[in-house]
Amino acid sequence: QKEVEQNSGPLSVPEGAIASLNCTYSDRVSQSFFWYRQYSGKSPELIMSIYSNGDKEDGRFTAQLNKASQYVSLLIRDSQPSDSATYLCAVARSNDYKLSFGAGTTVTVRA
Amino acid sequence: EAGVAQSPRYKIIEKRQSVAFWCNPISGHATLYWYQQILGQGPKLLIQFQNNGVVDDSQLPKDRFSAERLKGVDSTLKIQPAKLEDSAVYLCASSLLGLAGAYNEQFFGPGTRLTVL
Numbered sequence: 001q002k003e004v005e006q007n008s009g010p011l012s013v014p015e016g017a018i019a020s021l022n023c024t025y026s027d028r029v030s031q032s033f034f035w036y037r038q039y040s041g042k043s044p045e046l047i048m049s050i051y052s053n054g055d056k057e058d059g060r061f062t063a064q065l066n067k068a069s070q071y072v073s074l075l076i077r078d079s080q081p082s083d084s085a086t087y088l089c090a091v092a093r094s095n096d097y098k099l100s101f102g103a104g105t106t107v108t109v110r111a
Numbered sequence: 112e113a114g115v116a117q118s119p120r121y122k123i124i125e126k127r128q129s130v131a132f133w134c135n136p137i138s139g140h141a142t143l144y145w146y147q148q149i150l151g152q153g154p155k156l157l158i159q160f161q162n163n164g165v166v167d168d169s170q171l172p173k174d175r176f177s178a179e180r181l182k183g184v185d186s187t188l189k190i191q192p193a194k195l196e197d198s199a200v201y202l203c204a205s206s207l208l209g210l211a212g213a214y215n216e217q218f219f220g221p222g223t224r225l226t227v228l
Contacts, residue, residue: 004153032215043202043219044154088153097215098167099144101153 003027004091006102014110019076021105023089026070032092033065033072038104039085048074079109113137115220117203123226129191132223135184136205142166144217145178145188146202154202160186190225198227 006023013019021035032051036044050056050063050072062075072091076083086104093100116135124130136143142161146154157176159167162183171178175194180186190197204217 034216036219043200043222046216046218049216090153092215096167098156098159099154099217101155103151103153 002102003100004089004102006087006089007105008103009105010108011105012108012110013079015079015081017079019079019083019107019109021074021076021087021089021107023072023074023091023102024070025072025089025091025100027091027093027100028070030067030070030091030093032097033063034090034092034099035061035063035072035074036088036090036101037085038088044088076107079107081109081111083107084109115203115205115218117201117220117223119223120221121224121226123228124193125228126195127192129189130193130225131187131189132201132203132225134186134188134203134220136186136203137207137218140205140207140218141183142206142208142215143180143186144204144206145186146204146219148200148202148222150199157188193225193227195227198225200224 035048037047038044048063050065056063060077064073086106088104089102090099145157148154157171158178160180163180178188200222202222203220206215206217
């Protein structure tokens with residue numbers, strides 16, 4: 001079982017729609033959760049971090065965490081063509097805070 | 112605030128040659144990470160430094176890879192000799208807090224794209 005699993009994608013959404021990205025993790029005691037955006041040929045850029053159950057909103061992005069279900073998601077509202085990228089879910093273990101990354105979900109926003 | 116700096120940005124070598132990558136973390140960041148990212152995959156941690164000490168190098172192929180972080184700031188990652196399967200992007204990241212910090216956000220440099228022929 002992989003430590004962090006994401007929707008394989010690609011995910012194609014029309015401009016203005018909501019893009020929904022899902023991530024599950026295997027280590028029950030994980031403490032910190034991150035979403036990175038990676039444009040083609042570029043390095044990962046941190047866009048959201050979440051540490052407690054519930055929702056966290058930042059602009060058009062909302063991260064949702066459910067530790068009981070070992071599930072974290074990212075919603076992108078009012079999707080724009082500039083949101084077209086690969087989104088990486090990363091999870092930090094509780095003992096050493098080492099990040100484990102999922103393989104990423106590629107999102108394409110159609111104009 | 113300047114970000115994580117890496118050089119070179121691109122490198123093409125032949126198998127069995129050696130190569131070195133350099134990283135300068137964000138000023139004041141105690142923890143430095145080297146990752147390998149193969150096309151289509153998420154980054155995989157190779158080595159983690161806390162100041163100038165190694166915290167985790169369990170995923171580093173020590174027969175060919177080495178890394179150091181002298182004086183707790185800059186770091187170099189070396190591959191000798193390189194294999195075809197080492198073709199990847201090598202990413203350096205840094206974070207402000209050490210192991211005691213719960214909110215250990217990591218920030219990445221631009222990466223070095225290595226092609227081994």
